Amino acid sequence: MNDAMTGVSRRGSTSRPLWRTWAPWWLLGATSASITALVDAMTVGLSLWSAEAIDALMFAPLAALGLTTASLSLVSLLQAPLLGIASGVFHHRSRKEGDDSDGSRIVWTLVAALFAAIAASMAARQLMLRTDGFQVRAFAVAVVSLGAGLAALGGAGLGLGLRKLVRGLWPFRTNSRRALALLLAIVGGALIAVCRVLLVAYDVYLASLSAVVWLGLFFAIELLVGALLLGLPRRGYARLVARSKNRWLAVFALLVPTLGLVVGALLLDAHPPSAQRLAATNGISGFAQRALQAGTDFDGDGASAFFGQGDCAPFDARIGPRSFEIPGNGIDENCDGRDAEASAMAWRNDDPHYRAVPSTAVSNYNVIMVCFDTVRVDHLGFYGHENDTSPYLDSLATESWVFENAVAPSATTRMSLAAIFSGRYSSGVVWTDGARVEDVSEDNVFLAEILDDAGYQTFGVVDEWLPRFVPTMRQGFSKYESAYRVGTWRESGHRAGPFIAAKALTMMVGRDLAKPYFLYLHYEAPHHPYQHHPEVREFGQGVTDGYDSEIAYADHHLGLLMSIFEAEGWLENTVLVFFSDHGEEFREHGQSYHSRALYEESLRVPLLVHVPGQAPGRFDGRVSLIDILPTLLDLTGHADENLSLHGRSLLHRTLGDDPGAERQILSELVVGAGRPDELTALYYEDHKLIWNVSTGEMELFDLDADPAERNALDDLDLRSSMHERLRSMRDSIGGD
Structure with a gap:
């Protein structure tokens, strides 16, 4: 039987050593990616359920599953060969010290990666705090992800020193696979607890930084999966690793992220409100979606034709969901399926900004705001x-x-x-x-x-x-x-x-x-x-x-x-x-x-x-x-x-x-950190309409009779009239 970690046959023949192959390490990462993706998808589903966004429950969690699996599988592909090299460092050192156990090398390779994760998190935090714009931040995190793998090599040296310390304090033999599995489980569980506390306690402040915490959660799950593998019976464990074939894993490694991206894109395009809700989340899937949207915005108009943004002219910067509508020109500039009528400018007619002002009211005043x-x-x-x-x-x-x-x-x-x-x-x-x-x-x-x-x-x-x-x-x-x-x-x-x-x-x-x-x-x-x-x-x-x-x-x-x-x-x-x-x-x-x-x-x-x-x-x-x-x-x-x-x-x-006594007044919120939906409110006379542009939901209130907005009106005709006023006003806002 082959030794699964060294690739050295018990009969003396040699096969591929672990440090020269990425396959077992990618299997570890891919398994952990799948588990993390399930956690992310469940988190998205629970947040939608609590927000009563039932319409998005069929699409957003599945899209999150696909995007997170794809993203972390790519991270695993980058991580695997570098972890293999780090493992080789421990393999060489362990043979010199007479400790040639496979479990020991897995543990200390992952410990080295832990140092890398800490370094990457610190670097990502500093980059995000010092950069503006989402595309710049996405690039910064990509650089950090690559650097994390390289940092694992530096972490290998620290891991060697830590291993010596633990060997002196750990009550079990360091080549006891189950004892090492227990050590990994303890560290992984503690790290998961820390990540969970950070995500809950600092939700308001972390915003885009929470993606880094989710990467920490992914690594913690890797530790637990590693503990599970070490806890398997030796025969089953050896067969699991030894029978992995690089040739098939290479195909599978490319298929997983590709399939995840395709499934995520199709689901988000099928239901744009789910795309907007997912993009507002702070998990791996939301971060990945925003990065992919930015990367496929070919004309630079702030919207992609994919992943739920619905740019109907992906190579024309003048046309897109965020473009301003010019009423009556026969062109649908904002991709809402229609060209606004010229009457949409009616809210501006007879509404001058200035009129003749008595000279007694005008002066070269100083101004304090x-x-x-x-x-x-x-x-x-x-x-x-x-x-x-x-x-x-x-x-x-x-x-x-x-x-x-x-x-x-x-x-x-x-x-x-x-x-x-x-x-x-x-x-x-x-x-x-x-x-x-x-x-x-x-x-x-x-x-x-x-x-x-x-x-x-x-x-x-x-x-x-x-x-x-x-x-x-x-x-x-x-x-x-x-x-x-x-x-x-x-x-x-x-x-x-x-x-x-x-x-x-x-x-x-x-x-x-x-x-x-x-x-x-x-x-x-x-x-x-x-x-x-x-x-x-x-x-x-x-x-x-x-x-x-x-x-x-x-x-x-x-x-x-x-x-x-x-x-x-x-x-x-x-x-x-x-x-x-x-x-x-x-x-x-x-x-x-x-x-x-x-x-x-x-x-x-x-x-x-x-x-x-x-x-x-x-x-x-x-x-x-x-x-x-x-x-x-x-x-x-x-x-x-x-x-x-x-x-x-x-x-x-x-x-x-x-x-003019009658006047239309607008208030707006776009999707962003902590904001799951795009909202617009229209005030006209005594009424106010709140339109959730992302989901299509509307609430109509009579502010004179109900200033606290406790009871939404069921007047469909009035709501339809207010909605048409609001749509026309939005269409014409930027076309002046």
């Missing part, structure tokens, strides 16, 4: 909250315009701010990656650019996330800085009040007094995780109490900063705008935090505008935060009819000259 991240309107005192969360803003509200029904353009910061600073809905903003919202393109025109061209000095003090993940938002700012050192968000983000003040004061002291200024301040608080602050009172120990404490902290430090501005005379002739980029959910509709839904708790936000010399007032009509830009351009005398805007100046509403 202040954003508190994640503030829902019902947690501020001047909107009726019972807790004293906003004493400074409450006082300012008595001298300002307060808009009672302001709607955020999105429920996530990146999309909302891009819309606010461009005066256009999120789907009308040009993004660098149309399939997944990444950075904004330099083709956009932002408020800071307009004011910079008008002779303003433009300053921005923000949290670290904006410069890191949306760097192009700095367009037009002469100075645009994080309030604290980048990379210290956990330590500094929620106590950044003094840092924001210090940066802002430094910029103001050094400015040119002969020019007007534009200053943007972005406060991270009260974004979760919520914290209590000694500077302000505590409201209790509950979740919403911590949230209120964060709002009070931001209000306290804004008040201190503005008192310095007032003492220095910097608030004279200065317009101050306060708003929040989106709201926050406290399980009113079953979810927490934000960026996953378009209910009122996520979209209804504060909007306060203080204009020197103008009478204060409160206004009930519904407005959008994209109205801030045209309003400021009206007030400062820099209105430009040539700008293509979706927002409407609010100055006419405050002066009692609103050009």
Whole structure:
């Protein structure tokens, strides 16, 4: 009988040694890949079940099974020959030391690979944190995967030293196959437990990094499979390895990933909503799908013709699911199966951005814009909250315009701010990656650019996330800085009040007094995780109490900063705008935090505008935060009819000259990390329609009778009418 690990016959003849063949190692990896794929598919299925996405249960888990099997089988192909070489290192060393057991070499080869996995995970984490754009990150992980195999060779040296240590401490003989199987099982089980904790505890923060954790899970399963093989009876174990034929394994090794990719592509193309849901997951399958979509986007329009993205013109960048529809030209630019009618532009007719403004309302004002991240309107005192969360803003509200029904353009910061600073809905903003919202393109025109061209000095003090993940938002700012050192968000983000003040004061002291200024301040608080602050009172120990404490902290430090501005005379002739980029959910509709839904708790936000010399007032009509830009351009005398805007100046509403009572307002969410579906909401008169573009589901609410959105209406005619309005509006957003 051949010795399965060395390839040395008991009769003295030799056959292929293990370190010269990849077959047994690929078998180990392929088996582990299949098990990991089953776990990934079950995870996808459970997440869909919990989200009540029953329609996707027939497609997404099977597609996940195919894509994960294909991806990890390819990893196994890369891993096998390198593990074989590492095994050869141990084979040579073991013979010198008189320990020629096959089990010992398997164990320490896998231990060497463990060092490689740790090194790869650390490298992947650093690459992902320091790169922008999904395609770049996918390439980074591919490089790391190759490097992991090479690192196994370096790990072999560490494994040799560790083996000597264990031989002195391990109570069993090191050539006891079952004892070594127990050791592998213990290490593998511990690693699985660690990966599971990471995936659950850090789901909100890991996002794309969780793919690295899934690779760790794959390796842990490899350890357990190795333990199982070592635990087999010697005869069965030897036959299993010795009878593997490279010739057939080579064919099988190529068929498995190919078949997995084909099956995954067919299933996702057959049911695009499942493709969108799978792409939003953070497992191996979701990562693989996004990488494959990016790799098959031949025309660079942000969509592939395969894997469920449905690009109907894969070699024409002008046509694709993320392209803007031009109504009435006979071409289906956005691949939805129809060309929008010219009447789709009706929402823009009789809806001018600017009208003649009384000269008393126009001045070369300075402008300060202040954003508190994640503030829902019902947690501020001047909107009726019972807790004293906003004493400074409450006082300012008595001298300002307060808009009672302001709607955020999105429920996530990146999309909302891009819309606010461009005066256009999120789907009308040009993004660098149309399939997944990444950075904004330099083709956009932002408020800071307009004011910079008008002779303003433009300053921005923000949290670290904006410069890191949306760097192009700095367009037009002469100075645009994080309030604290980048990379210290956990330590500094929620106590950044003094840092924001210090940066802002430094910029103001050094400015040119002969020019007007534009200053943007972005406060991270009260974004979760919520914290209590000694500077302000505590409201209790509950979740919403911590949230209120964060709002009070931001209000306290804004008040201190503005008192310095007032003492220095910097608030004279200065317009101050306060708003929040989106709201926050406290399980009113079953979810927490934000960026996953378009209910009122996520979209209804504060909007306060203080204009020197103008009478204060409160206004009930519904407005959008994209109205801030045209309003400021009206007030400062820099209105430009040539700008293509979706927002409407609010100055006419405050002066009692609103050009139109009926208005359609849009809010949007695209698929992304933590967001399984593409969602769009339309406000029109008293009604609101939420359309899940990914699944086709719709919810219609009467906000006048049901402001908490507890009971969806069953009026099919009204829902159909609202849906047609929404489709037409989406069709025409980018075609202007």
